[in-house]
Amino acid sequence: MTRKEFDISLYHIIFGDLRKYQNLIETFLSTQKKELEENTNEVDVNDQMNDSEKYEKYLDLIGTESYEKFEKYHDIARLFPHNFRVSFLTQVISVIEKELKRLCNDLGNIKNQTFMVADLKGSNDFLKCKEYLKKISSIDFNSINAEWEYILQCKSLRNNLVHSGNIIKMDNKKLVNFIKNNDSFDCEYEEFIDKKEDIVTFVIVNSKLIDKLINQSQKLFENLLGLKYNS
Secondary structure (H helix, E strand, C coil), rough: HHHHHHHHHHHHHHHHHHHHHHHHHHHHHHHHHHHHHCCCCCCCCCCCCCHHHHHHHCCCCCCCCCCCHHHHHHHHHHHHHHHHHHHHHHHHHHHHHHHHHHHHHHHHHHHHCCCHHHHCCCCCCCCCCHHHHHHHHCCCHHHHHHHHHHHHHHHHHHHHHHHHEEEEECCCHHHHHHHEEEEECCEEECCCEECCCCEEEEECCHHHHHHHHHHHHHHHHHHHHHHHHCC
């Protein structure tokens, strides 16, 4: 096995392990939700309903003796999956940042550079890595723009989740448009007249967002490996 083949296989392992972990937790949560739905006779739910419609059904239980079951359904169907996806998104972005810096520094060593990514000014590691690659290589970022932009959008979402939770100010148009045009989100829009500020709150309702993030990231790194071995 050549060094390049080894590095490619390493990325397969890194992102493959993330996929396996995600599938394990998502399958468990989905199974728990299905069991709860099957054992709840008071509410008429069926497989043709989406999660939001099922959730609305359970909202009708508030104030009844079945409220405890509503709370459990909310936890299993909405809260726990959302919380997992938020924490997992943070984990995936951290892995991408770490591997991107490692790749940049490996390339810097190959080219006998006297400076590394950490020597560049700024606090945004993604932009520093991009600047570093442009300085020491002839990479055309237009060729990987789709993957790069999707990762940046997910990173922006991660930052918002860390600092503001699942609330986005409507004037953050780029991020609002990202979640509006992505079927991984269930959104609600609210207006706070006293604060003169509109917001959107959201829940991550499926795994598609992070599925795509993992796939796009693996594709990005495999393309960047060409720089390392063809420079």
